[in-house]
Amino acid sequence: MVSLLVLVIAALFAIAAYAIRHGNAIRMVIGLSILANAVNFLIISVGFKGDVAPFVGAAGTPADPLVQALILTAIVIGLGVTAFALGLAYVLIREEESTEVEDFRRLKG
């Protein structure tokens, strides 16, 4: 049996890859951002169990707190990576006067 979660994760990865394969610089950054989200969602799904948030003293089975702590860090790092990639794309687009990465002459040795 395939859980819905697995299909969602796989779909997000596939969409991210498709966006990154697109030749547009901004689209590539969007793809990177989707990829970061896909990874985060993969990790939270791994720890999916229980029915209450992990608080001490909550009634019920708590969710896995460790994966949540990992993702908390990963979300912020994803922001840093995306912001940097976007800045890079911006500078390249301005200097090369094109949004298509195949036109970026400065990347070619």
Add this chain to the structure above:
Amino acid sequence: MPLIYLYASRLLLRAPNSLVDGMAVDVGLWLLIALSLPFLFAILAPILGRLGPRVPGWVGLGAGVASFLILLVLWGAEGEVRVDLPWIPSAGIAFALRLNPLSLLFGLIATGMGALIFGYSASYMARERVAGPFYLYMGLFMGAMLGLILAGDLILLFLFWELTTLSSFLLIGLEKGEKRSTDAALKALLLTGLGGIALLLAFLALASVVGSFDLELVLGAGDQVVASGLYVPILLLFVVAVLAKSAQFPFHIWLPDAMVAPTPVSAYLHSAAMVKAGIFLLALFLPVLVSDLWILVLLPLGIGTMILGGLQAIRATDLKRILAYSTISQLGLLASSFALATVLGQGAGLLHTLNHAVMKGALFLVAGAVIYATGMNDIRELGGLRRAMPLTAIACGLAALSLAGVPPLGGFLSKEAFFEATWESGLLWAPILGVIGGGLTFAYAWNFFSRLFLGPRRGGVVVEPKALAIPALILGALALTLGIFPGLVTGLISGALSPGEVFAPSLLQWNVPAAIMSLLSAFLGLLLIWRYADTRALLQRIARGLRRVTPNRAYGAFVGGVQGAGQRMALATQNGSLRRYSLVLFIAVGAALLLPLIPLQGAPLLIDTVVTLPGPASLRTVALAIVLVAMIVFAVLAAVLRTTLHAVLSLSGMGFLLAMAFMLLNAPDLAMTQVLVELVLLVIFLIVIYKLPLRAIKPSPRRRASDLLLALGILIGITAVVNPSLATFDSSVAEFYLGPDLVNETGGTNVVNVIITDFRGFDTLGEISVIALAALALYTLFRRRRRG
């Protein structure tokens, strides 16, 4: 060398603990001082250069003399001196120094020659613009060489060995931007560096056999090493290291090219000291590694190199290249002496090491003085300089006669001892080839002197540079002294041999076979001198005929091949196409993920296509399913919409839906963070889009089909990987954080927050660093753009 000072201060602090220890510590401290003086000089040299162009040379002379005297006095007063400081005790590596007859002999050569060369450099380098780094690297080399000689630990020895390689590389490449200079430096680094790797492997294998890096333990474990299964690889690696460092066939090709360095470098590193490091290792490790194989491998290579170098020295016409080939030839003689592995052979090798340092050092200083005075370096264009440069002529005559092996000079005694040792070996070919090598040496040594200083005057009017002639003259006089009074050093050399053995050659004791061999080689030499020009022409014809099979050719093919392959690989993989990179990346990651799955252990794949909701069906899971499907829709929109603004808004929508999913998956902290981050990201995206001139995304129809195929492949692949691992995930680690003691220990009830702050604080520090780094990089990027 702050390390040494650290240890020195630790020693001083420890000294009062025990009176006996205190005495020993004082002595050891002197050895540390002798070792650190050259390094201290190296550090100060750039500052000293500002005081005047000659100042660093004079201070270097002082440092060399001081180290020399400390070693000598220490030996005279204390005999053997040991320093044992803990360095990396967990790995069994110590900072150990040993002063014994062998290390004293080589140490005196290194410091004494160094001091003279620094005195010479004060004048020679005064008008050079590379003088600053020259003194820094020379000081570094002197310290490294002394360290290598004194080291009492395999790892320490290896580190100093590599430091000599490095300083040699820096000194050959002093003239930055000159292709000849950088090519020569690279060649020396690659070949001697190869030797360094071989040496490290040999040392590690040795230590694994003996069970210690301690040099004394290793040196005492000869039988154990020879009997072990690793003996053959150890010996071969060791021989490669020695051949590469001491410029023996087929690794000798770096030494003639290294002559592009200033003459003091050639005189010091590439004739007197560094190239002797390989010889030093032979002398040091002879007791451990000696066997029939040792003789079989080393002797033919040594004697072969001796003859090859001699022939090349006759063929060469550049003053310094003649001396370089001569050095290769003489190093061949030294390697053969130790290859014989007899008392006489070792004694001859040690004495000739000293003699060669003296006479070849003198000849290099002479060559430097001639080049300095005339500006010419082709021996065919020079001649009759005896009246213009009388002191240089005397120095050259003494050194050349010593090299030729004429009594009563030092070179005669060690060459005779070598001849006698080859005769004793019982091999017929060794003395014959030895005589031929000796004849070649006789011929080019005499030709070097007579061509430069005798005969008709050639070359322009010159004034003798006295400051350059005097160091050469000192060495020339020393060559004579060593011939007449060999007793000055033979006591020390006997001490370096096996206990009880004595090596005492003298002008008054004649060994008949050796004397006949000497006469034969002198006769051959005279024959060659008689037809010198013809011999050279013949050798040049032979060399032209052989030019396709030289080691230089192999080296060129190898380096060219590596560079070509690297270029082709860079062009194939780094072609500037981001699409190509991403394709390679996805395929590589996909392969890495899927490979472990190949033996599928009955893991459920897509065969069973019933999609199930996570957990038991409830309002919450239904809501989750709706949110997830919406999230996918927004993600697709972000990936396909043509207007940049629409695509970005879709991405943002996907992010907020993910936050909702987090909420439904019992992760309120994540939901909050995701919302905040998504807001920031949206603002950044909007600013960029607002600033960008081109807002529409061009469609790319040609590629769409293949990209879709790739995406489909990823969809299937990720499902195949994630599905089984999701089912079997072991979350027992998390139980630790959910225990009842958490509140008592941390004072927090939100477990995720407690993990972030109390347990995984470094993760958060790393996360903040990433953000700071991204901000810094962006700042640099935009500032560079503004400057334009």
